[in-house]
Amino acid sequence: xxxxxxxxxxxxxxxxxxxxxxxxxxxxxxxxxxxxxxxxxxxxxxxxxxxxxxxxxxxxxxxxxxxxxxxxxxxxxxxxxxxxxxxxxxxxxxxxxxxxxxxxxxxxxxxxxxxxxxxxxxxxxxxxxxxxxxxxxxxxxxxxxxxxxxxxxxxxxxxxxxxxxxxxxxxxxxxxxxxxxxxxxxxxxxxxxxxxxxxxxxxxxxxxxxxxxxxxxxxxxxxxxxxxxxxxxxxxxxxxxxxxxxxxxxxxxxxxxxxxxxxxxxxxxxxxx
Amino acid sequence: xxxxxxxxxxxxxxxxxxxxxxxxxxxxxxxxxxxxxxxxxxxxxxxxxxxxxxxxxxxxxxxxxxxxxxxxxxxxxxxxxxxxxxxxxxxxxxxxxxxxxxxxxxxxxxxxxxxxxxxxxxxxxxxxxxxxxxxxxxxxxxxxxxxxxxxxxxxxxxxx
Numbered sequence: 213x214x215x216x217x218x219x220x221x222x223x224x225x226x227x228x229x230x231x232x233x234x235x236x237x238x239x240x241x242x243x244x245x246x247x248x249x250x251x252x253x254x255x256x257x258x259x260x261x262x263x264x265x266x267x268x269x270x271x272x273x274x275x276x277x278x279x280x281x282x283x284x285x286x287x288x289x290x291x292x293x294x295x296x297x298x299x300x301x302x303x304x305x306x307x308x309x310x311x312x313x314x315x316x317x318x319x320x321x322x323x324x325x326x327x328x329x330x331x332x333x334x335x336x337x338x339x340x341x342x343x344x345x346x347x348x349x350x351x352x353x354x355x356x357x358x359x360x361x362x363x364x365x366x367x368x369x370x371x372x373x374x375x376x377x378x379x380x381x382x383x384x385x386x387x388x389x390x391x392x393x394x395x396x397x398x399x400x401x402x403x404x405x406x407x408x409x410x411x412x413x414x415x416x417x418x419x420x421x422x423x424x425x426x427x428x429x430x431x432x433x434x435x436x437x438x439x440x441x442x443x444x445x446x447x448x449x450x451x452x453x454x455x456x457x458x459x460x461x462x463x464x465x466x467x468x469x470x471x472x473x474x475x476x477x478x479x480x481x482x483x484x485x
Numbered sequence: 486x487x488x489x490x491x492x493x494x495x496x497x498x499x500x501x502x503x504x505x506x507x508x509x510x511x512x513x514x515x516x517x518x519x520x521x522x523x524x525x526x527x528x529x530x531x532x533x534x535x536x537x538x539x540x541x542x543x544x545x546x547x548x549x550x551x552x553x554x555x556x557x558x559x560x561x562x563x564x565x566x567x568x569x570x571x572x573x574x575x576x577x578x579x580x581x582x583x584x585x586x587x588x589x590x591x592x593x594x595x596x597x598x599x600x601x602x603x604x605x606x607x608x609x610x611x612x613x614x615x616x617x618x619x620x621x622x623x624x625x626x627x628x629x630x631x632x633x634x635x636x637x638x639x640x641x642x643x644x645x
Contacts, residue, residue, distance in 0.1 A: 213505075213506075214505075214506055214507035215506050216489065216506035216507060216550075216552055218552070238550060240548075241509075241548045241549055241550050241553075242530050242545075242548050245507075245509055245547070245548040245549070245550060246528070246529050246530060246548060248507050248509070249509065249528035249529070249547060249548075250528065250529070258506065258507055258550070260550065260552070260553060285542070304530065304618055305533060305596070305615075305616070305617045305618015305619065306543050306596065306599065306600075306614075306615060306617070306618060307530075307533060307536050307543040307544055307545045307596065307618050308530055308545065308618055310539075310542045310543055310544050311530075311544055311545065311548060311549070391613060391614060391617045392617040392618060
């Protein structure tokens, strides 16, 4: 049987999660309740957090911090988070967005987890709390690579530096069903321009590996170059470096590999889908 | 495992019941409280037939932990009509033949109700977006979209 613990503080929840391997945080419920409904989760303790800090948005300064319990609808309602509106709008329909949390999205298995792709392009950090201690920040990339092993602690927040020019963050979700479908793949690219050249490009993919990944080859191809045809062609040639897409009900591995360079090229050229 | 008490306001009436710790709101409404408005579809958050309003916001009852609804306002299609008078959305769905098998209709009505409460005069694209989480396998969506747009223009449609 499943038990439920409601915690008024994040540290209490972190203490439970750290001390009990069968304890599982339930945020909006879109992942956990699905497991419950399908009978895959029948034992252990669900941990619910009512601490206001869990749903707090601090977006006024140069560094943005979003509580792990912040929902996609809350992101969409916040003008200061306009750079994240496209990925937030890409998550489910309105009812899902009311429930789905940023923290939950970090744990979504491929081909889900599109919001995390945008956070990866923003070079976000994840704040983890273990036991009753204070939180520690780890890079989202490191967090994702260790995700399957578990035991990293309770995710309490996500932090990132506010993009100096928000339109330089580009996001595309490629799906077959419009306007909302599950991702064939998603691409987020943060391409700051300085003197007409890309500086410190960060490009991330969703559904092209078991977790969202950075596209290092593309980043190398673009860094220091103007966004012209030659750079875009080089980026397309490097597009599949590090990719390990799956074949699932949405698309085959072959199809994902075929269309990724095409959509990356269109994104970089500013073309419509 | 001990059951948990939970109290909320359902379609304007105070309701109290006991739930299993991991019960979802949909089971609580249908089995516990006899409100069969929201339907059980996929149980995964994909089809939208169980959409209800929680404090005025659309949520999927199948993925909502019942215990988290303590003290909240829950609205379902069962509470939309005012006695014998249909809600303008319900009337528009009838007028525009927006239901065939009818299974998706409660979720569609609730999603549309949430839209019109915030945006009384939506564009077609905004209607499409509002029902994008609700699957209908019969109508092809066009009659549903037409019904929602008609309800938005109907006198009294603001009675969200």
